[in-house]
Amino acid sequence: MARIFTKMFTILSFYSLTLLAGTLGASRRACSRLPGDFTVPKRPGDNGYRIRISGHPSFYVPGQEYLVTLSSTPPVSFREFTFACLLVEDDATSAGHFEIVDDRLAQFSPDTINCPELLIHTSKASKTSVTFRWIAPPAGTGCVNFKAAAVQKKQIWYKDERGLTLWLCEEDVAASVPPQTNTVDEDANIECCACHTAKYTVTMRGLWSQETHPKDFPGGHGDHWSDLIGASHTKDYTIWKYGGYASLGVQRVAEWGSPTTLEREILAQTRNIKTVIRSRGLWPARGNMSAVLSVNRTHNLVSTLSMIGPSPDWCVGVSRVNLCTADCDWLQRLEIDLLPWDAGTDSGITFRSDNAPTVPIEPIHPITSSFPSNPLGAFYDPMGRPIPPMAILVFERTDNTLYDDLGEVVCEVDVGGPDATHTGGGGMPPKEGMMPPKEGMMPPKAGTMMPPKEGMMPPKAGTMMPPKEGMMPPKEGMIPSPDGEIMPPKPGMMNKGGELSNVTTPMMKKPVPEGDITMPPKVMPNEGEDIPVTMPPKHAKTGGRQPIDCMMSPWSDWTECSRSCGKGTMRRQRMVKQKARHGGQACGKQKEKKNCSTGPCPRDCMMSDWGEWTPCSVTCGNDGTQIRMRKIKKKARGSGQPCGPRREERVCGTPIEC
Known part of the structure; x- marks a missing residue:
């Protein structure tokens, strides 16, 4: 008896261990996190779905509670979803603990073995956001990754891309990773008070190589930069910026490296452009690309871009860099580290990703080592370390103007500010050619008077101020400064009638050196003639500003x-x-x-109830039959259930023998 009991115990123990091993094996299976059964693959991108943490923390504190939200961008909504928080180092292991805020919207997955902390939808009702409470994991956990999937409707679903992932590190880990700065200062002061034009050489020096950026580096001499394209422009024009959407021209540079369309877009902005920048690309991506540009008081901003090739839609560049200084001069030199950014038109994550158009397109955004948070991404780093610069952009001033020889120029305007000529004050922009005096055209020595040159007549009465003692007759469109130098009028100094407005003139801080002055002959208009003034055409009802189409x-x-x-x-x-x-x-x-219309909806056949059986066809014996009938009320349509028989028969008989 004891032997039988021992044998039964051994068998039961074996089955118990087998079941336990099966349970443990099941717990090791990865959670699929699919929000439903699908016959089509997921759509690329995130469709405007976003994961957000209340307060936008840059790291999590172990054990602290956070509100996490999955939301859509109106008018888009979602019906089904899955939501999880996983370890970055092991995406099969949950991190932290969720608590449900509204059980009408969310519940835990019933698969508690494989997906113990997976949140799913409660119903398939349309929704625009759902919020959960997340308790951060204990100290030492490291970085975690929130991941979500969302179903817009039926077979249209998105998962684990762009806004459907959010990477967050523990406080100690995040503190050890220096933040990556943005090389484009979108909020910088873009006003300028400099009086003169400056010339620059802009050089892009490629740093990208297998040594500096080894992950996913495109070997075989495939690495390259597209043409450097850009412009110096006014504050009323933007080629690209973070948070904006890529124009067709920017998209073609970012995806194909073709600058033609963007150059055409830039040239169409005639009033807003000073210089178009374009330099031949580099293949492979080592070396320099250089171009020259000019800037002035109104066209003081510079924007550039070049495609990282090959790539889905990645570029480097600067947006709206102001070369003007606060003391009304120009920077002598400026160096800017260039980091990658995404044009928002393709959803690829590696340099050689297949074309995957982002629909709808997304705003332009910087690429960091933690976003996109896909470990396969070309720039992804689980430690969140900053991306090394891929290139450097250098601006070097090249012009040597008379101002540099004679001292600092002070530009002052008593009313209206630097934009007085563009408002209702009646001023006009400076005419072409109103530049500082050229070499050799120095102001006269104080206390001397130069005789007028042949052909030089006094200007029309009322149009110019009488010359001061010791000053030569002014050139056309020029006025004397208090120190005797002939300087161009500032914008706003001439009114519509050609008279000088009450405006402070440019002044020299350094005394003018003495010496003989030679002025070239200048033909002046005859007495009584008006000096021709050409005003740029103004567009109706625009206040003189160029219309910008939608x-x-x-x-x-x-x-x-x-x-x-x-x-x-x-x-x-x-x-x-x-x-x-x-x-x-x-x-x-x-x-x-x-x-x-996708074809008629299927419909099952609808039939009436059976009628009564007819009387038996014989009055004696058992060889008779009975019949009953029914009608078709609606015929079947499409793949609906077809109609059954309309007539039935059965054998009948009577107890009377024939």
Whole structure:
């Protein structure tokens, strides 16, 4: 008996261990985190879905509670979702603990073995956001990654890309990683008070190599930079900026390295452009690209970009860099480290990713070692260390003007500020050619009077101030400074009638050296003639500013038909990149819809109830039959259940023998 008991105990122990091993094995299986059963692959990008943590912390404190939200960008919504927080070093292991805020929207996955901390939808009702409470894991856990999947409808779903991931490190880990600074100061002061034009050489020095950026480096001499393209421009024009949307020209540079369309866009901005920058690209990506440019008081900003090649849509460059200084002069030299940014038009994560258009396109954003947070990404670093610069952009001033020889120039305007000529004061922009005096054209020695040259007549009465004692007759469009130097009038110094306004003139801080002065002959208009003044054309109702047409993104693809059968609607949308300004062409429709039909809906056959059986066909014996009938009320349609028989028979008989 004891032997039998021992044998049974051994068998039971074996089965118990087998079940336990099966349970442990099941717990080691990865959680798929799929929000449903799909017959099509996920869509690229994030469709505007975002993971956000309340307060936007840059790190988490172990054991602290945080509110985490999965949200959509209106008018987009989602019906189903999954949400998890996983270890960066092991994406099969959950990190921290979730608590449900609203059980009408979220619940824990019933698969508690494989997905113990996976949150899923409670119902398939349309929703725009869902919030959870997350308790951070204990100290020593390291970095974690929030990941989500969202179903817009039916077979349209997104998972683990861009805004559907969020990387967060523990406080001690994050503190050891220096933050990566933005090389483009979008909020810098863009005003300028410098009086004269400056010339620069801009040079882009490529640093990108297998030694500096070894991960995913495109070998085989495939690494290259596209042409350097850009411009010096006014504050009213932007080629690209973080948070803005890529124009078609920027998109073609970012995706294909082709600058032609962007150059055409820049040239169309005639009033806003001083110099177009373009320099031949580098293949392979070592060496320098250089170009020359000019800037002035109104065209004091510089923007450039060059594609990182090969790449999905990645570039380096600067946006709206101000070369003017606060003391009304120009920078002598400026160096800027260039870091990668994403144009928001392609969803690839490696240098040689296949084309994967982002629909709808996303804002331009910087690439960091933690975003995108896919470990396969070309710049991803689990420790979040800053990306080394891929290139350096150097601005070097090259001009030597008379101002540098004679001392600092002070530009002052008593009313209206530097933009007085563009407002209702009646001023005009400086005419072409109103530049500082050339070499050899020095002001006269104080206390001397030069006789007028042959052909030089006094200007029309009322149009110029009488010359001071000891000053030579002024040149056309020029006025004397208090120290005797002939200087160009500042914008706003001439009114519509050609008279001088009450404006402080440029002054020399350093005394003018004595010596003989030679002035070239200048033909003046005859007495009584008006000096011709050419005003740039103004656009009606724009205050003299150039109209800016609305710029819109391309139309998205049409959505699937709203009904799987019968008549429905399809929709598409586009986004406004730049609103119309100063009377420019207005924006078109942002949304469109059209009717669609995917074929008739299936319908089962509908039949009436069976009628009564007819009397037996015989009055004796057992060889008779009975019949009953029914009608078809609605025929089957499509793949619906077909109709059954309309007539039934059965054998019948009577107890009477024939």
